[in-house]
Amino acid sequence: METPERHMKRVPAVTRAIAILRYLGKRKEPLGVNQLARDLELIPSTCLHILRTLVEEELVAFDPETKLYSLDAGILTLAHNVMRQNSFGDIVQPALNQLSERYGVTAIGVRVSGMRHMVVVAVSHMELPFRLHISVGSRFPALISATGRCFAAFGSHNWDDLSARFQSLKWERAPSLEEWRHEVERTRETGYAIDNGNYIRGITIVSVPVLDSRDEMSHAVVVVGVAEQVKDDGMKKMIEEMRDIAGNISWKLGGKGEIPSLSSERKTAEA
Missing domain, CATH: 3.30.450.40 (GAF domain)
Known part of the structure; x- marks a missing residue:
């Protein structure tokens, strides 16, 4: 019997966005786009576009003074909803x-x-x-x-x-x-x-x-x-x-x- 996973096709942008969120969640300090791109082996321009979208969705916060990114409160809302439904x-x-x-x-x-x-x-x-x-x-x-x-x-x-x-x-x-x-x-x-x-x-x-x-x-x-x-x-x-x-x-x-x-x-x- 073949499993559904064998037929699933990944969406690169979604996979990269999730990788960024997970990586930011593991790090104690905010990170810049270049370090994120380097650590996750992403093209810097691609990483930047994804980060901007995540910022707009309030899942990632951006500090205009330091140019660094970190997780934002929107993640807490998602986590709260998951726990409430669990x-x-x-x-x-x-x-x-x-x-x-x-x-x-x-x-x-x-x-x-x-x-x-x-x-x-x-x-x-x-x-x-x-x-x-x-x-x-x-x-x-x-x-x-x-x-x-x-x-x-x-x-x-x-x-x-x-x-x-x-x-x-x-x-x-x-x-x-x-x-x-x-x-x-x-x-x-x-x-x-x-x-x-x-x-x-x-x-x-x-x-x-x-x-x-x-x-x-x-x-x-x-x-x-x-x-x-x-x-x-x-x-x-x-x-x-x-x-x-x-x-x-x-x-x-x-x-x-x-x-x-x-x-x-x-x-x-x-x-």
Whole structure:
């Protein structure tokens, strides 16, 4: 089955405008047109035309004295509208707070954005000696880590597309394609995925998919913790709670609220 992404044609001006907005959002200080063009490998005149349009739309601010550009308040309006419409974030936040406090982990709500990225839309940090750099708006490759296994297991993409995308992923300790495919199949049977230090050494990541009305993954409930925190004796209980949360959210968002039973994992182990 071919995915819609394979037929999409990018609009260069739009792609460049988005690149400019994202880059300005990452930088702490305003930038001039020449530096923006150089850093983003754009023709300066093209970059200038796009910046002027973004200024007119109040997405970018221009200081006539310094000749520098920065994000403007219009971005906040867009972000506010997205957050207001993000019912998943509102629904999942209390559950994330509970998971974080009960198990001493960072709990995350993720929205899948096609085959390219997953986006963090809600997060609850536990007070720890260190803090993982995860915040609302953070983006990660769609197939990376435990959540990527869930996406591959509960999506409509074929293995050729998944394999090609998998080859471009950057892990600290990458599984082989054969290992990863086996883990994806297991995720389809059990309804959850675990990454034990593949993505980030010493970090355990557990993910449970939130399925839509077509039984495809639209969001995920994720916990992240130091490997020593996520002990085997508490892992099963935490996963069962995450599955309950994901199933309840799926139902509230119009899905069936069903995820493969943990009993299937026991059957797999017995076979």
